[in-house]
Amino acid sequence: MTGAVRLPSRRSRPLTPTARVRRLRRRITLLFALTSAVGLVAMAAWAVRGDDVRWRDQLDRTMSADTNWALGLLETDEDGRLDPEVLLDTAGTACPPLHVLSVPSDAARDARRTAPADLVVEHAPREACLTVDSTAVRGAAAAAVNADEERSLDGRTATGEPVRLFALPFYPPEAEADARPQGALVTVADTAPQQADHRRFAWRVTGGCALLVGLSALVGHLLSGRAVRPALDALDRQESFLADAAHDLRTPAASLRTLAETALRGETDSTDVHRRTLRLAERMGSLVDGLLTRARLMSGTAVLAVEPLRLDQLVEAVVEDAPADGHRVTVRAQKAVVVADPDLVRRAVANLVGNALVHGHAPGAPAQVEVTVAADGAATAVAVEDAGPGLPPEVAGALFDRFRSGSRSTGLGLSIAAWVAHAHGGSLTAGPGRRGGARFVLRLPNGDRPSAED
Structure with missing residues (x-):
């Protein structure tokens, strides 16, 4: 007879690091509230007891004066x-x-x-x-x-x-x-009037004590939140890094596997396989370097590797490297020089172009993507516009959230592009295009060296 496999209960499952930090915050809040409650209850008891003794002593003094006066009349x-x-x-x-x-x-x-x-x-x-x-x-x-x-x-x-x-x-x-x-x-x-006053005083003290305990719990919750916020931010950066790594490495890893299976079947020349494998390895290495750089930037341990950059040339190079697969990408670029990190800007532009190629066309039809580079006041704008179905209202408000999905799943690529824009002091916006599709505009400031504290 085989025994049934017993699954671990929900309570026995180990907590995630984020859940442990949040549990620590709750315990700090509770400890703060209990400490305040003990002190406030002790003070409230002392005040109520003091008021009870006070009115009795006052009444006793009055009665003593009246009784002593009456005693003088007793013969x-x-x-x-x-x-x-x-x-x-x-x-x-x-x-x-x-x-x-x-x-x-x-x-x-x-x-x-x-x-x-x-x-x-x-x-x-x-x-x-x-x-x-x-x-x-x-x-x-x-x-x-x-x-x-x-x-x-x-x-x-x-x-x-x-x-x-x-x-x-x-x-x-x-x-x-x-x-x-x-x-x-x-x-x-x-003593009915005095006791009624004493009960009202006790209720007021009790109500004030409860209010102060609640206020102390709220203050403790806020203070504990500020105390654990760095830990939560660090955990969030760690999860973001792992998600970004999985997102960016998934495609080259799949291509490498496909290439290896093709080579095993002998369907392609070994020299071509080696050449393509080398390119994929180099791409994966650059992706890993970029992810590590972003992780260091987000943790504050490094700064942006900014330098004067011909943005128009970078955009043209990204479009040339984009997979065609029957799609059409046109570029209209003016000469533009910005001070930015080339690797991060390249990733942001590649994500925007890749998003337009994947989602900017009807099923079965080739994508028609237009990329423009033009000066926009104190910044240079890179606009990527497609001729697809456009942005649905349910995703427009949270388009750059990580792992946002909908009828036009945006995944993680747009959130990375938005982070790159923010790190350079710029912005990334989305709206309807002239041909009914979506239009994304990446703006990077001109001239000064950007701050990467965020």
């Missing part, structure tokens, strides 16, 4: 019992609610701790604006008595509204320094 009778009459006559205790609780006996006062149930309510408002369970009031008073200092805590009313309870211990008249408190005053304040 005791001759027997040492609390007498809240002066307090009731001078200040209302219903809103905010004010409770007076006392420790019931000397034995309870001498105990180490006072339980909430041991406290006696000396006064409680009858119609308080905030109704709080007596257990919470007794608990706040017991906490203040046992701690021998003011205490505050959060609670809720009978209807569930949030409140703040503040307890202030008080002492008997002429008490000794180490005497325990006689009781405590407990007041209650509504």
Whole structure:
């Protein structure tokens, strides 16, 4: 029994260098965003916590001032019992609610701790604006008595509204320094407005934090993009070089193979085979040199080998070397001298002429190509016009993209010609011709030495 061959899963396939660089960019962006998020979340938590403490402290100070003022109105009778009459006559205790609780006996006062149930309510408002369970009031008073200092805590009313309870211990008249408190005053304040403000503040801080995290992620994405751009450019140049090499070497390699098969069959003279093989080898060598030169120029490690060049003579030589195959190419050239790299310009013109011979005619009909060289202001223009079906609209906008294909497949040759024009500070344009076909115009500047930094 033979086992089935298991194909590698999509995830197990090795990533391309470009995909690895892009993955690195995503990781840098994520790391930048996470680092910013940690810092912003910590600052947001600190700000929210600080706001919560701030409004509670502010409310406690207000309640402490009111309770101390009320404590000054609390009196005791001759027997040492609390007498809240002066307090009731001078200040209302219903809103905010004010409770007076006392420790019931000397034995309870001498105990180490006072339980909430041991406290006696000396006064409680009858119609308080905030109704709080007596257990919470007794608990706040017991906490203040046992701690021998003011205490505050959060609670809720009978209807569930949030409140703040503040307890202030008080002492008997002429008490000794180490005497325990006689009781405590407990007041209650509504905290719903403060908590609502605090929630709004927390939401604003949270929203601002999320916005800043998103902004930091965007900034990190842009910065990481700038960081990995040289690597992506280098990979793109490498892929471009390999594609150009395959494009330019495919035709001579096929011709060499055909020539070798013909020689093996004995259908041609060996001397002619050797001569044609030598020409193909020389052509392939020049193509390799040109590709390497372009790769060095694109990487910035070399400059254009520019020199004064008779452009009209170069165009005529390119047309003479073009394969006829029944096609007709006419040249009308004026004398023109430009400063350019001869090898690169020759390749650009050859690509334009070759493109017109391949695509500039109807099926089965010979191509009619017209090449003109003429001065065009500060530049010299080489126009290649055919009598074919013209440029379809779907490829006109991206005609010089590498590997662009359509009803008139332009391949890589036009993109190479466009790059040569750009490297010399010129341009390559395409449009309709006078005979209904396509017209390509290569413009090269006159005189000054071009810059090849791009």
